[in-house]
Amino acid sequence: PIPQKLNKLPDLKPKKTRTLxxxxxxxxxxxxxxxxxxxxxxxxxxxxxxxxTTEEWQIINLTGDTHPxxxxxxxxxxxxxxxxxxxxxxxxxxxxxxGPPPYMTEPKTLDVEPYLQAAPxxxxxxxxxxxxxxxxxPGQVTRILVRFASQxxxxxxxxxxxxxxxxxxxxxxxxxDNEMMRxxxxxxxxxxNIWRKLWKWLWRK
Numbered sequence: 001p002i003p004q005k006l007n008k009l010p011d012l013k014p015k016k017t018r019t020l021x022x023x024x025x026x027x028x029x030x031x032x033x034x035x036x037x038x039x040x041x042x043x044x045x046x047x048x049x050x051x052x053t054t055e056e057w058q059i060i061n062l063t064g065d066t067h068p069x070x071x072x073x074x075x076x077x078x079x080x081x082x083x084x085x086x087x088x089x090x091x092x093x094x095x096x097x098x099g100p101p102p103y104m105t106e107p108k109t110l111d112v113e114p115y116l117q118a119a120p121x122x123x124x125x126x127x128x129x130x131x132x133x134x135x136x137x138p139g140q141v142t143r144i145l146v147r148f149a150s151q152x153x154x155x156x157x158x159x160x161x162x163x164x165x166x167x168x169x170x171x172x173x174x175x176x177d178n179e180m181m182r183x184x185x186x187x188x189x190x191x192x193n194i195w196r197k198l199w200k201w202l203w204r205k
Contacts, residue, residue: 009129010153012077012145014056018047019109021093022136022170022180023101024063034063034170034180038101045165046106047184052155054147060112061136062090067175069142070133072166073186075151078127078134079143080120086139089115102179112141133171148186161188 025033039046049055056079059069089110094100097107120143127134130151136142149155160166169181 009077010147012054012147014054014145016049016053017056017058019112020057020059021107022059022061022063022067022069023090024065025101033102033178034067034175035101036168036170036180036182038097038103038107039182040102040104040179041181041183043102043104043182044106045183045185047168047182048187049146049148049184050187050189051148051160052189054145056143057146058112058141058143059136060084060086060089060141061138062086062093064138066138067136067180068133068171069136069168070171071146071168073160074146074148075130075132076134076144076146077129078123078131079145080122081137081140081142082120083117083139084112084115084141085117086115116141159188160186 020037023035023038024031025035037046057076061067089112093107093110096110097103101107121140131144134142134144147153148160150157165183165185167181167183169176172180
């Protein structure tokens with residue numbers, strides 16, 4: 001049965017905002033490659049969030065397709081979507097970075113504010129809860145609130161900074177296999193390390 005009262009969603013306060021792009025590279029016969037923020041998979045890792053913090057990712061879709069973007073490890077909340085002048089943004093973004101991608105280093109960020117059109121579109125009911133995949137529509141910036149912690153807000157019970165890290169990618173198979181995937185790593189903090197040791201000690205008790 002559906003409970004009479006559902007869990008209230010938290011009011012997440014991001015400490016950092018990242019502006020990222022979805023880009024399509026075209027050849028003489030059509031699209032040949034898709035990239036996240038203009039970078040191929042083996043470019044240096046540029047997304048290095050701190051464990052326990054919340055970030056706002058505003059992802060600008062500069063392609064002609066909708067992409068279901070998935071983040072490993074965590075879940076996030078959709079803040080809103082907003083129409084933008086994507087054609088002009090793409091021209092100016094490539095000019096700022098010295099030409100079209102791919103880029104092997106992190107591209108310079110172009111402020112999205114001058115390109116916004118109309119008012120933000122709030123999440124519909126079916127997108128108002130926790131997500132690990134969300135659609136990014138063409139000609140829009142999609143803003144998500146990403147909390148790098150367990151879903152209930154407590155710190156991870158493991159060290160997320162160990163190992164090779166995680167990825168974020170488009171969930172369309174042909175896209176994620178054609179460079180629309182990027183690694184990211186979560187940085188741990190001394191507080192998180194102390195909390196994990198305490199949690200393990202309490203668990204043994």
